[in-house]
Amino acid sequence: MAEDGVFDRHDKDTGPEPYVLRLFITGASPNSIRAVENIKAICDEYLKDRYQLEVIDIHQQPQLAEGEDVIAVPLMIKKTPYPERRMIGDMSDTERVLKGLGLTNNS
Numbered sequence: 001m002a003e004d005g006v007f008d009r010h011d012k013d014t015g016p017e018p019y020v021l022r023l024f025i026t027g028a029s030p031n032s033i034r035a036v037e038n039i040k041a042i043c044d045e046y047l048k049d050r051y052q053l054e055v056i057d058i059h060q061q062p063q064l065a066e067g068e069d070v071i072a073v074p075l076m077i078k079k080t081p082y083p084e085r086r087m088i089g090d091m092s093d094t095e096r097v098l099k100g101l102g103l104t105n106n107s
Contacts, residue, residue: 016050016081020051021051021079022076023074024058024065024070027057027059031090035089039076076091081102087100
């Protein structure tokens with residue numbers, strides 16, 4: 001712990017860095033609904049209490065899609081932990097998603 005009482009990134013008690021995920025979708029399309037359901041299930045099983053998932057509808061928030069250079073949806077961006085990774089699709093291939101999140105030995 002730093003002298004001022006603030007924890008820094010190297011303190012033992014801070015635990016693993018949480019996963020920050022952004023999932024870009026297009027309304028209530030079947031692919032978008034599947035992507036949301038699939039990524040929530042994967043996160044609940046493999047990242048329980050260690051993730052933040054932001055679901056962004058590009059029709060309602062187009063400026064966020066432009067800021068992230070979204071070219072296809074559904075698109076999930078893993079912001080942290082580093083490195084940032086992007087995955088396109090309905091997130092139904094659990095092994096591929098786990099690899100993209102860096103949760104397998106083959107990542």
